[in-house]
Amino acid sequence: MRIALFDSGLGGLTVLGHARRALPDEEFLFFADRDHVPYGTKTVDEVRGFVRDAFRFLVEEERAEAVVIACNTATSVSADEMRRRYDIPIIGMEPAVKKALDADRTRRVLVTGTPITVRGEKLHRLIDTYDANHLVDLLPLPRLVEFAENQEFVSPHVEEYLRTALAPFDFAQYSAIVLGCTHFNFFKDTMRSLMPETMTFADGNDGTVEELARRAGLTTQPEGERTAHCTFFRSGRRVVGAQELARIESFISRAERMELIN
Numbered sequence: 001m002r003i004a005l006f007d008s009g010l011g012g013l014t015v016l017g018h019a020r021r022a023l024p025d026e027e028f029l030f031f032a033d034r035d036h037v038p039y040g041t042k043t044v045d046e047v048r049g050f051v052r053d054a055f056r057f058l059v060e061e062e063r064a065e066a067v068v069i070a071c072n073t074a075t076s077v078s079a080d081e082m083r084r085r086y087d088i089p090i091i092g093m094e095p096a097v098k099k100a101l102d103a104d105r106t107r108r109v110l111v112t113g114t115p116i117t118v119r120g121e122k123l124h125r126l127i128d129t130y131d132a133n134h135l136v137d138l139l140p141l142p143r144l145v146e147f148a149e150n151q152e153f154v155s156p157h158v159e160e161y162l163r164t165a166l167a168p169f170d171f172a173q174y175s176a177i178v179l180g181c182t183h184f185n186f187f188k189d190t191m192r193s194l195m196p197e198t199m200t201f202a203d204g205n206d207g208t209v210e211e212l213a214r215r216a217g218l219t220t221q222p223e224g225e226r227t228a229h230c231t232f233f234r235s236g237r238r239v240v241g242a243q244e245l246a247r248i249e250s251f252i253s254r255a256e257r258m259e260l261i262n
């Protein structure tokens with residue numbers, strides 16, 4: 001099956017790795033809308049327009065048979081519209097609020113995301129449904145998207161930004177931080193160094209791949225050495241340059257290293 005993964009930028013690569021290992025016999029297309037990244041600080045209408053264009057390209061021109069919106073922001077504002085428009089499996093991503101609350105019913109949970117996701121009705125509905133004890137706090141971290149796209153993963157600027165953003169929270173009261181933006185997984189090492197061991201990360205990456213397999217009628221394999229083939233697109237253009245492909249590979253290997261941090 002021809003499966004597209006779509007993100008505003010390279011954050012979706014943190015989902016692609018799982019998908020290629022769990023479904024090694026499928027064919028993947030990865031679309032990073034780098035002409036328009038970041039989405040999270042733009043208007044909802046602008047993002048809806050970008051997502052419409054990306055889907056038109058992936059489904060109508062590239063004949064994708066399923067699409068994973070590997071972007072919490074685009075899911076928040078456009079997944080319902082795309083499901084009405086296209087009769088193929090469309091899998092979205094939502095911050096892993098339920099997963100984090102289910103794992104610990106007493107301590108607080110810090111849910112991070114982009115400004116659009118954090119303000120969005122979809123997330124507020126999710127919190128109303130699962131957070132009966134009012135344990136969730138919200139924190140937008142838009143600059144992490146910029147840092148990631150500039151390939152600045154570990155630096156004094158990143159550390160200072162995160163240290164300042166996380167300072168208001170007394171982590172002794174928290175069980176987990178929810179990574180509600182696929183770009184944020186690239187920063188788990190710095191985040192880990194700023195959080196106590198008692199706090200864990202929660203993201204929806206594995207769950208999204210399971211949901212893809214279920215909705216597309218595929219069977220996941222135990223993750224091993226084999227990975228599915230993938231063609232990369234920057235907005236509507238196929239990536240062919242050796243330098244840009246090498247850059248993508250280095251994001252993929254960083255994403256793999258970050259998977260090992262719990």
Ligand code: DGL
Nearest residue numbers: 008039040072073181182
């Ligand atoms: N990676 C995206 C997400 O999961 C969005 C980042 C952005 O473009 O602001 O929300």
